[in-house]
Amino acid sequence: MERNVRLYPAYLAAHNALFWLPVFFLYLASVVSVREVLWLESLYYAAVVVLEVPSGYLSDRVGRRPTLIVAAALWAASGFLFFSARSFAGFAAAQVCLAAGRAFQSGTDRALLFDSLKALGREAEYGRREAQALSVAYVTLSVSAVLGGLLAGFGLALPYLFFALGSLIALGIAITFREPDRTERAEAPLRQLSLVVARARDPLLLWLLCFAVVAHVLGHVAYELVQPWLEFLFDDAASARARTPATSGILFGVTMALGAIGSAKAIALRDRFGAGNTLLLTMAVQLLVLGAMALRAHPLLVPLAALRSLPEAMAVPIRGALIQPRLGSGLRATWFSVESLVSRLAFSASLALCGAVVGEAEDLTPASLAGLILAFGCGGAGLLALFVVLRPRELRGKR
Numbered sequence: 001m002e003r004n005v006r007l008y009p010a011y012l013a014a015h016n017a018l019f020w021l022p023v024f025f026l027y028l029a030s031v032v033s034v035r036e037v038l039w040l041e042s043l044y045y046a047a048v049v050v051l052e053v054p055s056g057y058l059s060d061r062v063g064r065r066p067t068l069i070v071a072a073a074l075w076a077a078s079g080f081l082f083f084s085a086r087s088f089a090g091f092a093a094a095q096v097c098l099a100a101g102r103a104f105q106s107g108t109d110r111a112l113l114f115d116s117l118k119a120l121g122r123e124a125e126y127g128r129r130e131a132q133a134l135s136v137a138y139v140t141l142s143v144s145a146v147l148g149g150l151l152a153g154f155g156l157a158l159p160y161l162f163f164a165l166g167s168l169i170a171l172g173i174a175i176t177f178r179e180p181d182r183t184e185r186a187e188a189p190l191r192q193l194s195l196v197v198a199r200a201r202d203p204l205l206l207w208l209l210c211f212a213v214v215a216h217v218l219g220h221v222a223y224e225l226v227q228p229w230l231e232f233l234f235d236d237a238a239s240a241r242a243r244t245p246a247t248s249g250i251l252f253g254v255t256m257a258l259g260a261i262g263s264a265k266a267i268a269l270r271d272r273f274g275a276g277n278t279l280l281l282t283m284a285v286q287l288l289v290l291g292a293m294a295l296r297a298h299p300l301l302v303p304l305a306a307l308r309s310l311p312e313a314m315a316v317p318i319r320g321a322l323i324q325p326r327l328g329s330g331l332r333a334t335w336f337s338v339e340s341l342v343s344r345l346a347f348s349a350s351l352a353l354c355g356a357v358v359g360e361a362e363d364l365t366p367a368s369l370a371g372l373i374l375a376f377g378c379g380g381a382g383l384l385a386l387f388v389v390l391r392p393r394e395l396r397g398k399r
Helices: 002-015 024-029 034-061 064-084 088-105 108-119 123-154 158-176 189-199 203-231 237-273 275-294 299-305 310-326 332-358 366-390
Strands: none
Touching (some): 002 108, 024 034, 034 088, 034 108, 034 189, 034 332, 088 108, 123 158, 123 310, 189 332, 203 275, 275 366
């Protein structure tokens, strides 16, 4: 089990070598229309929805190690497919593999760490260990984003090849993991889902679930739309095409570096200000990012856009430290899968709606982009107010 704990940060690092992050929208839009890009992104989230709960159930029923092996293998396959695809159908196949890999990995990695620490009698270390590992992952994201933007100068497909190679490294690490000893296993499928529903009656778990869904949607709005937003920084289309990939890579690099700092400081901030106050602060920061992006694209607003990953980086270890001890080892991955399912379903619907709003237009305009972002921001502000009013007793004060 000690080896699992020791290798966990390396696995997250390899799994998060996402060289394509700063150019995925640009790459897809260079082959298919903007509307088809939005459809492809919606397909990704819809596919995750279909696979999310079965993959979490497999993790709780069969084991953490085999589930992570499948996840890494699927991501490697998706990278090679993206690199070679030249049509909507090819990209759709790659998106399905990427979605399947994400579904199999989602929650299982965190459950592996907690189960390993619990087997060692050190589960109290989970929050700190998860925060440290996430910090390493965000450093990898930062470096790979910068390199991906530079690689795109030689070909927009090239970052996907490097992503595939990183996923192969993650696959090798996953193979070396040991399956944690667990006294509990998943129940029959319907019984397992009924247990999730029963646990959702816990006011704290329900609040955290709803918070995670809203935070996911708000964070991914900025993630999906920051690349076309950056294009409007430049005066003409030729300049945008030439300079946006590198600019996007640098922005993503700074964004992930800030995420690394936020993750490293998350537990200390929680201990000082309280878990509830810190989580609410993260959502307020995300709304600040959307507010900046809803304005006219301007170089002075780029630093605010760079804060996009900071809220998630801080919130994940704080939420995990609250959730994991309240769930049995036969339910943890299923719970996180349900959380991801609802989050991705909500965002998939949002993307599909965006595609319908864009309609037949080949390109976004500054006005249409700002309108999309502003709509999400206003909705998020109203939900943040509800979270403040409805937060459970355990999240009030500085505890």
